[in-house]
Each structure stands twice: as structure tokens, then as C-alpha cells.
Amino acid sequence: MAVKSSKAKSKPKQEEPVVEEPVWTYRGYRLKTSEFVTAMVHFFRAEIQRANVWRQRLDTTTNWAVVATGATLSIAFSQPGVHHGIIILNTLLVMWFLFIEARRYRYYELWSYRVRLMETDFYAAMLVPPFHPRPNGRRTCRKFAHAEFPHFDVGGVRQAVAPELLWIFLILYASWVAKIWLFPRTRPKPGGIREPR
Secondary structure, three states, rough: OOOOOOOOOOOOOOOOOOOOOOEEOOOOOEEOOOHHHHHHHHHHHHHHHHHHHHHHHHHHHHHHHHHHHHHHHHHHHHHOOOOOOHHHHHHHHHHHHHHHHHHHHHHHHHHHHHHHHHHHHHHHHHHHHOOOOOOHHHHHHHHHHHHOOOOOOHHHHHHHHHHHHHHHHHHHHHHHHHHHHHHOEEEEEEOOOEEOO
């Protein structure tokens, strides 16, 4: 017959749950480390997407300029009677595209600057143990809260945008000179015979 032990069974010690302190607290929200990192990853992906969209818009205006120039030159050289002013009008149109592209470049710079801030102030800090964000973190947060265009001069826009469209302007100028030289305009003579100018 089995004898029961007179010792009382001891209950296993319950470990107290480890309470993780919030890494980020703002207006009553308390995010744990994992929640904070997840939010930052999604925010980073959104900023990358915005920068890519503005980059694609830059490519679109360049494509518009190329297509408009090709169509204009096709029309200008298709018949001798087409006036050379069509090439000048296309030059004005390409200048308008240049203006649009410069404006779009400013927005592209804004979003790519924000991505760069996240790369340098958040992700780079995570790779250097222990995790210490930069001391100017408040300034970085203010830049995200109140988006401002990065400070750059007109030379920066000209350097980034103009080389692509410079070739189009050169082609238009050479085509205009060729149109005038190859197809000189003639005026009617009083007797009905056309004479070159």
C-alpha cells in the first residue's frame, strides 16, 4: 500500500511578467519597442514610395518634351510650306516643361531628404550598439512634422534638370536653322511667279 508523503506540495513560483516600458509616448499613446519599429518601417516605406513617385514624375516631363519635339520636327520637315515658327513654339513648350520639371524636382528633393533623415537618424543609429538616437532627434522630428523644402539654390535645380533638356534645346535650334536654310520662304512676285527672298 502506498503511503502518502506528509510534506505539503510546494506550488511552483510564478514569475512576474516582465513589463516592457514604452519606448515612445505621445499624447497618451504608449508604444512598445516592437510597435515603434513596425511603425517606423511602414513610415519609411511610405516615404520611399513618395520619393519614387516624384522621381517618376520627373521622367514623365522629360518624355513629354521628347515626344513633343519629335512630333514638331516631323511636321516641320514633312512639307516645305510649313512655317519655321512651329519649331519656336515647340521651344516655348519645352521651356514650360522645364519649369514644370524644376518644380517637381523640388518635391522630389523634399521626399528624398526625408528618407535620408530616416536612414541617418533612425536606421543608422540602430546599427550602432547600444541604440542611441542622435542628440538632435527633436529637430529631426520637427522636420517631419513641418515639411520644408531643403535649402538649395537655383544652380542645384539647373544642374539636376537642365542637362537632360539641354540636348532638346540644341536639337531644336539646329532644326530651326536647318529649316530656314533648306526651305527658304518665298514671296509671290507681282506677275504670279514666286521668287526666293
